Amino acid sequence: MFTPRAIGFVRSAYNKTTEIPKGLGAKHEAEGVLEILREFEVGLTDIEGFSHLIVIWVFDRSEGFELLGTPPSDNRPHGVFATRSPRRPNPIGLTVVELLRRDGLLLHVRGVDMLDGTPILDIKPYLSSIPEEVLRRGWLAEAEARQSE
């Protein structure tokens, strides 16, 4: 395996998990900054050309894991690998953000749902989309349907 190390940290307005919009219909429009460490600056070369980035980060304030849990978007339990729960065997989070602009080591982005100070493990360009018409969203679509009844 490998030893995870931060390549930078998230700067966001969220200091507590309760401040982050959750559940059905939650919109993640919050702006924030990905502050990359100077030693990794060269790795950002040409990142400006991408509109969206995949950010891989650590749920550093989450402890332990739960294989079956009830997410905020439903009142029924689901397997951890069918949810975005923070309490995962490997506490890895993933967020797709829109890159607004780069200012040296700072990536200004929209769509942040991480706490301030969250360690970033990796950034990858977002390259392709699954067309809406072939995407099935399992229990989440069902929970949405129930709520709109």
Place this chain on the structure above:
Amino acid sequence: MFTPRAIGFVRSAYNKTTEIPKGLGAKHEAEGVLEILREFEVGLTDIEGFSHLIVIWVFDRSEGFELLGTPPSDNRPHGVFATRSPRRPNPIGLTVVELLRRDGLLLHVRGVDMLDGTPILDIKPYLSSIPEEVLRRGWLAEAEARQSE
């Protein structure tokens, strides 16, 4: 931080990286299996309802990292965070696969681009798409345009 642990392993037909389609126009239609360890089986509850999954895994046969590298899809160097290079500060890979069916601990999937035996760190449901019309793909779009000239 945390200590990464495998929740399972990829079973694929690829034993060498040279066998995996790479570069512009590479299609990842290969079928494979995500073999989850029994201790994590409950975490798969309800995963059958999702058509696509995000698989987070380890480039376990990659050594060290390179902040600037030339990907197979271009003849110009780009920053590691603007590519899918395996030689990353944290050797974490990400693949979106289509879930064909679940058979207990085995998730049969399409779209595998990992080597046989690759350790899996996490699986998350794929929930949303960025519409094609707002997605910009930076140097990759330019490299494609140059190649089709």
